[in-house]
Amino acid sequence: MKLAFIILSLVGLAAAQDTPLPAKDKFHLFLLVGQSNMAGRGTVEQQDKTPHPRVLMLSKEGTWVPAVDPMHFDKPAVGVGLGKTFGQIIAEANPGVTIGLIPCAVGGSHIDAWQPGVFYAPTKSHPWDDMAKRAAIALKSGTLKGILWHQGEGDSLPDLAPAYEPKLHDLVVRLRKELNAPEVPFIAGQMGKFDGVPWTPEKVIVDQAHQDLAKKVPHTAFVSAEELKHKGDKVHFDSASFRELGKRYAEAFLKMTGK
Template sequence: MIRPLLHLCAILFVTCASAQEVSLPSKDKLHLYLLVGQSNMAGRGVVEEQDKTPHPRVLMLSKEGKWVPAIDPLHFDKSAAGVGLGKTFAQIVAEANPGVTIGLIPCAVGGSPIDTWKPGVFYPATKSHPWDDMAKRVALALPAGTLKGILWHQGESDSKPELAQAYEAKLHDLVKRLRELVNAPEAPFIAGQMGKFDGVPWTPEAVIVDKAHQDLAKKVPHTAFVSAEGLKHKGDKVHFDSASFRELGKRYAEAYLKMVK
């Protein structure tokens, strides 16, 4: 009986911590990172104990627009939201910058094609406006901190015959528009690779979208690409498993720290 009670107390503690607004540092000491894309940015991994433990200097903007300790799931786009790459990324960046607090702005929307990341576009699957909803959250976040980077993971929904060829131009345009939105023309932008899972061959269209991601750093300043080589899916052949999400977050952090070194 004691162990279930302790477990319940731990859950209640984390829940209260995540719901509790926190005191913020000065604006220059709160470094903000925008998380955008589709479900592999939102995260679909199974939440484990380590994912529910907040870091003292990693916050997230909640669904309600409040700054709270960051625990998974960071996102709220669908009920399937779970472990993603954002928390691991933030913890590593926080440890590399002892004097600052990291503020995550979760805005990814599962299944969203890149065309839905434009002003005024409605995405029926989640009954949302991905760009407009993100813009509102950015407007809430920016007065509190300083935008330091944009993390993007998306492409599966555009790996189709009628969409793939146009993806690169749309991606470059998206980088430009996101930087204009956050008023940071040189903000680091990092794109992650779609899952390259053993036994799950890519379509020719997925290869085209992947090439747009891989070529980004050669064509757009202050951008980087993160490989998903060797990572595993959670059994659905689409989404990374929890361990792979954490590894992907580590790779994003390493790419970011290399960019700003």
């Protein structure tokens, strides 16, 4: 019985590793970084478990597999996020390519956690270093086309918010340098603006940094979260809103690039 289980496990691993990949220039990669609203906390439904034939994701083990939710693996609460919907829309807009999503978000992480060598205790991980390793694996097979960022709640505090904007600009520069992609599109999403959940002054400061990004840093864009809903916790989007947010990210990318 134990031997049969081992054999089945090995067969499953081989299948994951043998996912056919297109030529490198036809495999368009997108890095998914930030905190929990990038990782996704929505309830997984059947549509979220149904893969698109030309949308893959880099698994926790570093292999290319069909993209389904949950895509991230930062915390046990992980669920539906924006990445799968984004990938599907970009794939449909580009029939000749395959989309590769690189999930690297870390729930709760402050922007300061996204620095080389920084250990983030709540998830016992190194957000930047882990991202760099996963991106290096992915870039062996494909071409980076965009970076999607959703983060800011962790920095909406009196002692952190005033310094957020320069840190965000620095992050864009460092990511592009790390990935050897000086002009790669960088898209930042808005934190949840939920009915009945007033924003603190610090959240307004962080939001303004997101909204002003495209005016101050080349090849960047901002995605609104207006009229989206939370899952009941007043922090995380619900599943339908995550899918809508993925659509908005895709629309922003297609507007930036025309493809």
